[in-house]
Amino acid sequence: MSRPSAIVLHEFGTDLELRTFPQAVPEPGAVLADVTHAGVCGTDMHLQQGRLAIPLPIVLGHEAVGRVRALGAGVRTDATGAPLCVGDLVSWASNIPCGACTACGADGAPSLCETRRVYGINQGCAQPPHVSGGWSEQIYLQPGSTIVRVPDGVGPEEVIALGCAGPTVTHALRDVAQVREGDVVVVQGSGPVGMAAAMLAAVAGARRVVVVGGPANRLETARRIGVGDVHIDIGAETDPRGRLARVLAETADGRGADLVIEATGVPSAVAEGIDMARRGGTYLVVGQYTDHGETPINPHHITRKQLRVLGSWAFSPQNHVDYVLSVPALAARFDLPALLTAYPLERANDALADMRAGRTLKPVLVNGART
The missing domain is CATH 3.90.180.10 (Medium-chain alcohol dehydrogenases, catalytic domain)
Structure with a gap:
């Protein structure tokens, strides 16, 4: 043989x-x-x-x-x-x-x-x-x-x-946090994990899915095959405050998303994502599989919003x-x-x-x- x-x-x-x-x-x-x-x-x-x-x-x-x-x-x-x-x-x-x-x-x-x-x-x-x-x-x-x-x-x-993003996000959205019918979901990241999160959130009943990611070719693929309703290119919108404003504009009365899913693997994205979530919402960290270092976070925003911050592993x-x-x-x-x-x-x-x-x-x- x-x-x-x-x-x-x-x-x-x-x-x-x-x-x-x-x-x-x-x-x-x-x-x-x-x-x-x-x-x-x-x-x-x-x-x-x-x-x-x-x-x-x-x-x-x-x-x-x-x-x-x-x-x-x-x-x-x-x-x-x-x-x-x-x-x-x-x-x-x-x-x-x-x-x-x-x-x-x-x-x-x-x-x-x-x-x-x-x-x-x-x-x-x-x-x-x-x-x-x-x-x-x-x-x-x-x-x-x-x-x-x-x-x-x-x-x-x-x-x-x-790939492994499919079962990883299946675990995140079934065992750790759930998408409710009519939710506005923000996905940070447009790689395989972000794509899987946007797809599975839509199938679970999300009313609107906003994808914040890059590079532009990935977002174009997402648009072409119907992944996500709104696409924000971090390469074109380089100001975090501008990105936040665009995300909030896609939510009810600008309050923020019901669920924000981090799928970037970039530590600095976490503080930005916390700002995108509404009061009483959920922030779900999926993308930090390897250690890329520390990042500053203001815990006041977690307390003020009574935010659920969850991690999902593998x-x-x-x-x-x-x-x-x-x-x-x-x-x-x-x-x-x-x-x-x-x-x-x-x-x-x-x-x-x-x-x-x-x-x-x-x-x-x-x-x-x-x-």
Whole structure:
């Protein structure tokens, strides 16, 4: 059998390299999948730069879609109980919580499990099964993985379009804060997390969704596929006071938004977003996944508004299942593949560079794509 190729990070701050690994055979409870599409996430840029402690060498890629190549003994169904067969198109949760800690048990918050295994982030490739990241021709899905068969009528492009942003925002808007029918929602950020937040807020019943972000090409994509009702370009409206005035003008009597979702990853956006929320409203921080430093905040504005300030971290396996099952509804309303720019696996470094420069919104590594 052929040896699968994979993209490997050997040293922080350096280009990734293509190498091959021995063909894996799934143990009982495991699944081997041929990866068709693997997303490039902002977190991957941070991992390459050494902003999170991860084992090296490692096959990156924590969001992917593929087809079942082999089933380990005892695997007969997916996470929903549907039959699972060789050749099925599947998606899988990037993380496997321990199931035994306080977060997993008493708190009912598996996204906070501190020992969860995460594909492409804390699973190195020095030891078998080696291919534990999505930037590969194959991935070894360990026992305990949450694998869900992609619904009929949905292609891999629709599922990977929002990548991990889809289940991340599913967790944020179902488990942490909820969009109520008729809400005005402001989304700070127009990357994949911001796009997912705007889409899911609209589907949940928001009356108006205001997207504050950039660069301009991302906002143009959002307009073209119907994501958001109002789009404010931070590159054109550089004065924070001007941005605030434009946001408030889109709310009832200029009072502010019912819900503001931070999806920028920029600490300074937090103080600005607090100003955009109405009295008694909610400010939800989703985008600060890596530590970009401190930022000044005036807590008086939180108290004066009696504001709920909430944080949302990652997602649970069930959130991933819920997201995948919601993709048909999202695909019926939005042109999800329009978010994607495809690269062959061997051009992973180009995909990272283009994302870092803002030339693309959602790079995706496609096995079989031509250079």
